[in-house]
Amino acid sequence: MRTHHLLCAVVLAAAAPSALAQNTTLWMDPDLGGMQWNLRAFNTDAVPYGNDEFYFYGPMHAELETNASGNVSAGYFHSSESLVVPDIAGYFPNPIPSAPPLIDFTFEDVNFTLSSLPLNFGDPTTSDGSFQGELTLEVTSGTAYVDVLNMFPFEFDLTGLDGTTPVVFGQFTTGPAGEIHLDSPQSYYFVATEPITGITFEITLWGDLAADSVITSQPFCFGDGTGNGCPCGNFGGSGEGCANGTLAGGVLSASGSTSIDAADLVLEGSQLIPNQPGLYFQGDNAVNGGMGVTFGDGLRCAGGSVARLQVRMADSLGSSSTTIDIGGAGGVSAGGTKRYQLWYRDPQTSMCNTTFNLTNGMEVFWLP
Numbered sequence: 001m002r003t004h005h006l007l008c009a010v011v012l013a014a015a016a017p018s019a020l021a022q023n024t025t026l027w028m029d030p031d032l033g034g035m036q037w038n039l040r041a042f043n044t045d046a047v048p049y050g051n052d053e054f055y056f057y058g059p060m061h062a063e064l065e066t067n068a069s070g071n072v073s074a075g076y077f078h079s080s081e082s083l084v085v086p087d088i089a090g091y092f093p094n095p096i097p098s099a100p101p102l103i104d105f106t107f108e109d110v111n112f113t114l115s116s117l118p119l120n121f122g123d124p125t126t127s128d129g130s131f132q133g134e135l136t137l138e139v140t141s142g143t144a145y146v147d148v149l150n151m152f153p154f155e156f157d158l159t160g161l162d163g164t165t166p167v168v169f170g171q172f173t174t175g176p177a178g179e180i181h182l183d184s185p186q187s188y189y190f191v192a193t194e195p196i197t198g199i200t201f202e203i204t205l206w207g208d209l210a211a212d213s214v215i216t217s218q219p220f221c222f223g224d225g226t227g228n229g230c231p232c233g234n235f236g237g238s239g240e241g242c243a244n245g246t247l248a249g250g251v252l253s254a255s256g257s258t259s260i261d262a263a264d265l266v267l268e269g270s271q272l273i274p275n276q277p278g279l280y281f282q283g284d285n286a287v288n289g290g291m292g293v294t295f296g297d298g299l300r301c302a303g304g305s306v307a308r309l310q311v312r313m314a315d316s317l318g319s320s321s322t323t324i325d326i327g328g329a330g331g332v333s334a335g336g337t338k339r340y341q342l343w344y345r346d347p348q349t350s351m352c353n354t355t356f357n358l359t360n361g362m363e364v365f366w367l368p
Contacts, residue, residue, distance in 0.1 A: 024062050025367070027335065028082065028211045030055040032183065035207035037088055041103065041199060048090040056209060058082040058334065059367045060114060065124070072172040072180065073124035077116040077135065081368050084110040084142075100150040103199070110142035110158060116168075129172035129180075137188075138162035144201075146194055156194055180213045214365050216258045220339075221292040221301030221361040223249050231294045232352040241359040242298040244273055245349020246318065250298075252342050252359035259367045260334055263325040269342040269359055272314040278344030280322050282307040282330040286339050286363065296354040297346060301361030302339035307331070314344065327366060334368040 034055050039046040060082060064075035087108045091101035119133035142158035170184045188205035223230045223242030230242035236249020243249050248271040256264035267280050283302030292299030307330050312320040320342075332338055342359040350356070 022063065023078075024064055025214055025216055026060050026062065026180075026211050027214045027365075028056045028058060028060065028209060030057055030085070031210075033208045033210035035205055035209070038204045039088075039090060039105070040202040040204075041092060044092055044102075046090040046092050046105070050089075052090075054088060055085055056082050057085045058111075059214075060211065066174075067124055067127055070174050070178065071127050071129045072131075072174070073121050073127035073129075074118070076118045076133075077114050080112070080114045081140075082112050082114065083368075084112075094149075102149065104147040104150065105201075106145045107158070108143050108145060111140045113138050113140050129174065130170070131172070132167055132169050135168050136162060144192065144194070146197070146199065148197065148199075152197075154194055154196055156196075158192070161190070161192065181210070183208065183210045216367065217254050217362060217364045219252065219360050220286060220290050220363050221299060221341075223292075223299055223360065227291045227301075228288060228293060228299055230299065231297055231354070234297060234351040239360065240271065242357060243351060244271075244297060244344075244346045244357045245351060246271065246273065250342065250344060250357060250359035252340065252362050254340075254362055254364065257367070258327075258364050260327045260332060261368060263327060265326045265364070266321050267309075267326060267340055267342070267362065268319070268321040269312075269314070269344065270319045272318040272320065272342075272344050272359075273346045273349070274314055274316050274318045276345040276347065277311055277313050278320060278342045279311050280309045280340065280342050282309055282326075283339045283341070286361065290361075292361070295358065296343075296356040297350055297352040298356075298358035300341070300358060302341040309340075332366045334366055337363060337365050339363050 036052045058081050060080035062075055062077045064072050067073040087106055089106040092103040094102050114137055116133055116135045119131040121127040121131045139158045139161040143155055144158055145155045147153045170182055173181050185208050190203050193200045221227050222239055223236045224238050225235050234243040236243045240249025240251050250272050251270045253268045255266045258265055283304050283306050285304035287293055287301055287303040292301040309329050310322050310324050314320045340362045346357050347355045
């Protein structure tokens with residue numbers, strides 16, 4: 001990796017879900033926040049291709065605590081997998097008429113991670129969620145493509161560029177359901193030098209970053225009376241699907257992460273009919289607002305653009321699990337929410353005589 005030089009001053013903010021000393025995941029919201037950029041070299045401002053607007057996209061991770069009022073009162077950021085979208089591209093005009101640009105440039109596929117020391121919220125017992133502190137921003141991947149006079153192309157790796165803020169301010173706001181939102185103006189300044197030509201770019205970024213708390217996975221749509229009624233009054237226990245021939249309801253859970261790159265999410269069914277097959281499937285929507293509709297002996301909870309993922313046989317204890325890349329099989333995208341369910345056979349002991357049943361649903365928010 002080539003050596004680069006970076007001076008970076010950042011005012012940055014993010015949001016996290018209400019938690020007490022827990023690792024939390026947050027997602028930057030491009031619909032509510034946006035950024036602009038300016039590059040300067042040779043005492044000249046660059047001209048953008050298209051426009052100078054972009055946004056940050058992706059998850060960030062923090063550990064936060066809340067006080068008795070539900071406001072964030074302590075914590076820190078420990079990492080992120082965030083992307084600059086779209087790529088930053090432009091040119092420096094040539095003062096000679098009809099001559100090619102002095103420099104064409106594109107900063108492509110720039111990813112960064114953000115971390116901090118513990119943030120200062122003042123007195124934690126009276127904190128309203130406002131904070132200040134120091135953050136470190138590090139580019140984890142990205143390439144700068146530079147073309148001088150449309151004749152001399154160069155590229156250099158941006159990985160490893162980092163900087164620490166002198167101070168950062170932000171405001172977490174807690175909603176009625178415990179959700180947390182943060183909206184913060186910020187600005188960045190850094191200098192990057194192309195190592196072969198020695199061309200130095202002064203880069204200024206400014207704008208507004210909005211971020212909202214997310215839950216990466218959670219069960220929904222139960223046959224325990226909290227959702228739609230089970231087809232023949234065959235309610236399961238708390239958190240289960242409608243009861244099957246074992247007198248319990250099938251349960252769908254998940255282990256691993258919801259990272260697309262990690263590809264380690266496993267869907268797990270339990271309290272099924274032993275030695276009977278079941279289909280794990282994916283849908284875009286939570287049917288009937290997440291309450292489900294009757295289907296067989298159970299409730300169908302996941303629907304819309306249904307994708308059949310994998311058929312698995314329950315073992316002698318009535319358990320099964322997926323063995324495939326769930327995100328890959330379902331064609332998911334980072335930032336998207338999908339719903340999952342297990343449709344399984346109950347041929348001999350079906351309580352409503354339909355010979356099949358379903359577990360509860362599982363909602364998954366996918367990360368990069």
